[in-house]
Amino acid sequence: MRLLKKINRSYLFSSAIVLIIGLLAFYFLINRIASGEIIEGLHASEARIVHELEQHKTVLHLYPLIEVEETQKTGPEFVKDTTIFDPIEGENEVFEELNTFRKVNGKNYHITIRALSVEKKDIVMSIFLSITAIFLLLFGVLYFINKSATYTVWRPFYQNLTILKNFSLEENREITLRKTGITEFDELNGVITKLTEKVSSDYLSLKEFTENASHEIQTPLSVILMNLEEVLQKNLPEEELTKIYHTYEAAKRLSTLNQHLILLTKIENKQFTAKEIFLNRIIQNRLEALKPLIESANLRIRFEEQGNFLVSMHEALAEILVNNLLSNAIKHNVKGGNIGINISGNGFKICNTGKEEPLRGNEIFNRFVKKESHGLGLGLAIVKRICETHNLKIRYTFSGKKHCFTVTKV
Amino acid sequence: MKILIVEDEKNLLETVTVFLQKEGFVCEMADSYFAAEDKLAVFDYDIIILDIALPDGNGLDLLRKIKVSDNSAGILIVSSRNSLDDKLVGLDLGADDYITKPFHLSELNSRIRAVLRRRKFNGTKELVFREFRLLPEQWEAFVGDKKLQLTPKEYELLLYFVTNKNRVLTRQSIAEHLWGDYMDMADRFDFVYTHLNNLRKKIRRSGGSDYIKTVYGIGYKMEAE
Numbered sequence: 001m002r003l004l005k006k007i008n009r010s011y012l013f014s015s016a017i018v019l020i021i022g023l024l025a026f027y028f029l030i031n032r033i034a035s036g037e038i039i040e041g042l043h044a045s046e047a048r049i050v051h052e053l054e055q056h057k058t059v060l061h062l063y064p065l066i067e068v069e070e071t072q073k074t075g076p077e078f079v080k081d082t083t084i085f086d087p088i089e090g091e092n093e094v095f096e097e098l099n100t101f102r103k104v105n106g107k108n109y110h111i112t113i114r115a116l117s118v119e120k121k122d123i124v125m126s127i128f129l130s131i132t133a134i135f136l137l138l139f140g141v142l143y144f145i146n147k148s149a150t151y152t153v154w155r156p157f158y159q160n161l162t163i164l165k166n167f168s169l170e171e172n173r174e175i176t177l178r179k180t181g182i183t184e185f186d187e188l189n190g191v192i193t194k195l196t197e198k199v200s201s202d203y204l205s206l207k208e209f210t211e212n213a214s215h216e217i218q219t220p221l222s223v224i225l226m227n228l229e230e231v232l233q234k235n236l237p238e239e240e241l242t243k244i245y246h247t248y249e250a251a252k253r254l255s256t257l258n259q260h261l262i263l264l265t266k267i268e269n270k271q272f273t274a275k276e277i278f279l280n281r282i283i284q285n286r287l288e289a290l291k292p293l294i295e296s297a298n299l300r301i302r303f304e305e306q307g308n309f310l311v312s313m314h315e316a317l318a319e320i321l322v323n324n325l326l327s328n329a330i331k332h333n334v335k336g337g338n339i340g341i342n343i344s345g346n347g348f349k350i351c352n353t354g355k356e357e358p359l360r361g362n363e364i365f366n367r368f369v370k371k372e373s374h375g376l377g378l379g380l381a382i383v384k385r386i387c388e389t390h391n392l393k394i395r396y397t398f399s400g401k402k403h404c405f406t407v408t409k410v
Numbered sequence: 411m412k413i414l415i416v417e418d419e420k421n422l423l424e425t426v427t428v429f430l431q432k433e434g435f436v437c438e439m440a441d442s443y444f445a446a447e448d449k450l451a452v453f454d455y456d457i458i459i460l461d462i463a464l465p466d467g468n469g470l471d472l473l474r475k476i477k478v479s480d481n482s483a484g485i486l487i488v489s490s491r492n493s494l495d496d497k498l499v500g501l502d503l504g505a506d507d508y509i510t511k512p513f514h515l516s517e518l519n520s521r522i523r524a525v526l527r528r529r530k531f532n533g534t535k536e537l538v539f540r541e542f543r544l545l546p547e548q549w550e551a552f553v554g555d556k557k558l559q560l561t562p563k564e565y566e567l568l569l570y571f572v573t574n575k576n577r578v579l580t581r582q583s584i585a586e587h588l589w590g591d592y593m594d595m596a597d598r599f600d601f602v603y604t605h606l607n608n609l610r611k612k613i614r615r616s617g618g619s620d621y622i623k624t625v626y627g628i629g630y631k632m633e634a635e
Contacts, residue, residue: 215490216490218490218511218512219419219422219490219511219512221511221512222419222422222490222511222512222513223419223421223422223425225512225514226422226425226426226429226512226514226515227421227425229514229515229516229580229583230425230428230429230515232578232580232628233577233578238626241628242627245580245627245628248580249582252580252582255512289563289589292561292563292601292604292605292608293600293601293604296600296604
């Protein structure tokens, strides 16, 4: 939920409660004042009637407003509400009724005076209407104020949010946030800027550490590999030779792995100078180089050239890109299968026969995800990284029992 | 042939030295920039194997000095940083070749021999092994008088074996020699096997004997018996 919506919602909710309480208070207050006034009026009328009785001894009778009757009863005066049918209005009306017992000129009188009371329903209704009107007006005004505030006050905030969304550690660019002119936002910006600077520098030092570690590992690995290779030259019993070879193989694997990781880092760091090259030529060269392997697996190649695919890339990277894809197409093929290569002006596609089920499309480009037990699991990760750093997109599809890798310009 | 090996990692320095001595070179060791400078001031070398990252200086600076001093030695740069920039700078400065750690000793041997051939230090550009005769500059190989029709990779393979005869060459070392560091491991051995089989077939067809022995599970060895 947006901040504004949330604030507005709680505003609305609390003002509704306040208004309901206000409505009740208003009702009781107005009711009280109104009936007070009426009773005061009734008392005044009663005093006049008593005065009239004393002076003229006439008995006024005006039903239902005034009733005077002689009575033996005496008692204290009392006020009550009563509902009486009003013949003039033709309906039941609520009256405020004052009953007094007076002794005037030796006679006892029971004086009943009534006045139409204000109807509660009407009070409630009018209060409710006026308060609702105020409420709506208030909300309307708030809405427009918020809306214009969003444009003026919140705009820099959203702009900064966009800048933050585009922030990437790998690009290693400092972020510069807009000044908002609002203390809280500017404070937040300050904290974010400091945080990203710290994260960036931590990331850089971590990367440097990894790089240096990778490089430093190469020298001891060289010593291990060279010495093992020398021992392999000796005329040792087969059992020993096998053990040494296994050790050598593992060390070699470690070293290759390390080299591939260094390569990945270098691609990420954009340490390769790009130049314009046609991938058509690279693909043909690689195909030529892989020919013995293709022939020994009895694979048929369908090579289609619909255009020249020009990319800006270091030649060594282009070779790795094409080589890894073609090697996979050969390695994961079946005997007598085929490989389709299609180059257009906008990209190229390599399809191969192989296992009759699709690969897990989103996982295969991750590091150390292996299709089979051999291999390092870095080939496609390197391919993907090369694509990403050169404005290319790679996609894996499986259709017609063929595994296809498509590289296109973004 | 006299070689100066400049390398700060003592273990590596010794291993390389022992290997090259066995290959028939006269070797001198320098384990620092300072030591190397000292030796270069006094002696002449045919080949200098130069590690770029030295604790007391940059190998590339030493390379500049060597070139300025009109030293005619062939120079092979060694680096643990497989950085193309270092490579380009090194070659621009006049180094003859560039090799990345970790490297195979057989690979080092091949590179040294190639530099020597290019510089014609050993007078001949021909390599002879039994009935084989290789002309590396022309990329040609003969069995007796018969020319072998080899693909570039097959030729490189034969040259690698002849250069490193009587030595077990692991499949890894062969694959790396032929295709560099970045080819996927899995198909490399199939690939070595395929190339080697084709080469053997062609040699037999031309009437040569197959001196390449399979060292089971490890690699191959060209034996002169």
